[in-house]
Amino acid sequence: MNPLKLSRRDFLTYAGISSSGLLLGCSSIISNSSKVKILPPENNATQQLNIFVAIKPDNSIEIVSHRSEMGQGSKTGIPQIVADELECSWDNVHVIQGKGNKEYGDQNTDGSSSIRKFYDKLREMGASARTMLEQAAADYWKISIDDVYAKDNKVFNKITGNSVSYGDLAELASKQPVPDIKTLNYKSADNFKYIGKSVPIVDLDDILTGKTVYGIDVDLPDMLIASIERCPVLHGQVKSFDATEALKVPGVVEVIQMPPTPETVVYSPLAGVAVLATNTWAAQEGRKALLVEWDLGKNKEHDSTIAFTTFKDNLANKPQRVAGRGDVVKGFSEASKVIEAQYQLPYLAHAPMEPPMATAWFHDGICDVWACVQDPQSVMANAASMTKLPVDIFNVQPTLLGGAFGRKSKTDFANEAVYLANITKKPVKVVWSREDDVRSGYYHAGAVQTLKAGLNNKNEITTWAQKAAYPTIASTFNSKKNTPQDFELSLGFGDLPYDIDNILMEKAEAETPVRIGWMRSVCNIQHAFALNCFVDEVAHAANVPTDQMILKTLGKDRDLDPKEAFDFNFTNYDEKLERHPYSVARYRGVLEALLAKTPIDETLPKGQGWGIAVHRSFVSYVAVATKVEVINQRLTVKEIHTAIDCGLAINPDRIKSQMEGAMIFGMSIALMGKINIKKGAVVQSNFHDYPVTRMNQTPVIVVHLVNPKNNAPGGVGEPGVPPVAPSIVNAVFAATGERYRELPLNQYLTI
C-alpha cells in the first residue's frame, strides 16, 4: 500500500491512530505544575513533539521563538536553526512567540546571546523532533530507522522510495519517547539549508501592512489606559496629590498612587501617581491636570557635571587595583616617552522607537501580561515578588518590541501594569510617553577613564596604565555597590588584548544618582572608546600609522586568558574560553580584512580624514573605518566601513542589517547623545533635546562579513556599536588635528 495515495484520515486509521483528538499532544517536556497552560494546542490535532516544535495534520510546523524580537532578527534566526535540523520546509513554518517559561532556559534577550547561547540547544530540538518523525515512520513501515530519512517535510522509505508527510506522521511521532540526546544525528555544515541563508524576517508582511502587535497595540474589552506621573528625582516620594481637576477630564476614571520607590530599585515601579482613563489621550490630559507635591529625597541636589569632577578626583586620589602585571612605576620611569589622556562619556538613554508599554489583567485566578519585554520570566519573578502572589499565576506573553536596546530587559513598566491591574481588577495598559522614557530610564552610566602609556626608544609600548570610574549597574540590584564590577570591566577593559610587559588596571568610586542599566554593548561603549582613541593618540605621538601601532602592540597571535595574563576575573560574556577563546588572531584578522578593503590611505582633500577602531565584544570581533569631513567647524560623516567576524553566520542579511543599525546607533553616541542630571532630575525629554541619528546624517555604510564557519556563532546585535565612536573621533583628528576626548562631538562641532 502506498501511503502517498491515502488521505490523511485513511492513513491514520490504517496506522491505528484515531484522529478524533484523544491525544492532546502534550510534550513530556512541558511541565504540568504551572496553573497556566503554556502553549496549549490550539486544537486537539496540534501535535507537540517538544517544547519548541509542534506539527499539525495540515503539514504546518509550529516553531517557538523563546526570545524576544526587537529588530535583531532572532525570531527568524531561532526557527531557522530548528527548521534546518528538523528538515521541514520553511514555507510551512509558523513561528510562535514563546511565553515566559523557565523550561526554555534563559529568556532574557540581551547580551547578544539568543543565537550564541542556544545554537546547540536549538539544533538538538530540531534533531530530536526529526528523529521522532523518522522513528514513527520506521515503526509504521516496520523497518529500521536507518532505512528512512527526512527531507522537505516528509520521511522517505529508502527501500521502497515511498514517503509520508510530517502532518500525517505528527500524531504517531508525538507518541514516541523523546530520544536520548546522545543518540541524535546532526547535519554536517555543508548540508545546511537554512543556517547561513538570508531568510527574510517572519513578520515582514505584517509590518508593511500595519498588522503587527507591539506592546502599545494590546487592546482588551474594558481596558483602562494609565499614564503615570513619576517622581523626577530617584528616591523621591509622593508627599501629597490632588486629583480633583484630573478626574474632571472626560474619560478619566481613576487616579491611583504608585507604591514608594524602594531603596534598592531593581525593577520596582517608581514613586508616582497614575491616571487611568478609557483612552490614552484622556489619561495624558488627566495627568497634566494632576497636582503632585514631591519629597524629592537624597538626590535632589545631584548635578552630573559636578559628579564627573568627583569621578576624576576619585580616579586621581583613590584608585583601587583591579589587575595588572610587571612594574608600571619602573616602566614609566624608564620610558623614553610617556603619554597620558583622559576620556569622558555622558549618561545615555536607550530611546527605543516604541517607549515601554505593558498590559496586565487579573482574572480567573491568574494574571495575564502582554508587554514589549526582553524577559518574560523576569516579569513573572518581579511581579510575584511585588504582589506576594505565586509566580505561576503570571502568564506573560511578549509582544513584538519596537526596539529595546536593553531598556526593555528592565521590566519596571510591566510591574506598574500589574500593580494597577491588581487594584482595579480590570485590564490596564500602562503607556509611557517619550518624555517618560527619556526621564525615567535605566541609563547607560556616564564614565571617566584615564590611560597612560610609556614607550621605549623604538616606539614600542612597554608600560600601560588604565583607570575607570562610572556608576555601576550593580547599584540597581544592590544600592551599596559604588565601583565598576568585574562583569562590567570584562567588557573591554580587563580583557586588554595588548601584549605589554607592565600593566596596571584600576577603578574608582562613582555615586549613582539615577537607575543604571545596560544599553546596547554596555560598558564596551566607554572602554572601546578610550582604548581606541588612546592608541590612536599614542600612534600619532610615535609617528606610526594607527593600524601598525595596534598590530604591533597586539604581539603574537595567541588566545588571551586575562586571568593568566593579569590576574583579572574575566567573565567572557558567560562563555567558556574553550568554546569562545579571546583570539588575538581574529582581533588582528578582522582589522586586516577591513583595511584590505577600505581605502584609508587614499589622498584626501583638506578637511577630510579617516579613523579606525577595532574591538572584541560578545565574543565577536568588529573593526570600523570612518571617513569624515570637517569644514568651517561643521562635521559630516561621509563613509563608514565595517567588518565583523561573528563566527558561523546564521542569517547573513540580518547580520548586515544589525551592523548597519549599529553604525547608526554608534553615530548617535558619538555625535549627539547626552543625558544631563540637574537638581537630581534628567534634563532632556524628547527627540528635540535628545537627538538621534536621522537619515540626512547617515553616510554610505559598507559591511563586510568575515565569518570563519568553523567558529561557534558569536554575538551580533551589540558588537558593532563600540568601535564606531572612536573611529569617528580619530577621523576628526586626522581631518583637523583637533583631539576631542569628551563625547558627544556636538559640543565642539556643528553636526
Add this chain to the structure above:
Amino acid sequence: MLELNINNEIHQVDAPDNMPILWVLRDLLNKKGTKFGCGIGQCGACTVHINGQAMRACITPVVVAKNAKITTIEGVDEKGQHPIQIAWKENNVPQCGYCQSGQIMSALTLLETNKNPSDDDINNHMSGNICRCGTYPRIKQAIKQAAAVLANNEGDK
C-alpha cells in the same frame, strides 16, 4: 459625533475636537498600524495622509480631518502589493518595524511629487522620520527602487 473618512470607509466617532488623530485612530477606532513615537511631531512614527498630505497624527487635532480623507498604513494595500511595499520587502528594510508605517507613509508623498528622487531629495523628505534601529540605507534604496517601478508603470500606461 464626528464623521471620518478613513481608507475610504466612513466612521462615526465620539471624540473631543482637540484629540489628536493618532489616538482617535488607535484607541477609538482600533486602527493600530499608525504608531506613537514622540507625541510632538519629532519622529514621524505617526505619519498619515490627510487629503494626500503627510501629517503627524500625534499633533493634528481630529477636527482637522472633518470632511477630509485620511489614509493610514492599513489603506496602502492590505495585501502588501503596492510597489513601495514590494520594494521594502525586496530590500528587507525593517528591523523592529515600529517606525516603518510612518516611513512608508512619508515616502509615498515623496513619490507622488518626485518621480526620480535624488539622495538629497530623499534625505530632505525623510529626515523627519526617525528609525532608531537604523534602517535608513535600506529605506533610501527601497525608495529609489519603488520610484523606478512606479515610473515604469507610468510609462506602460
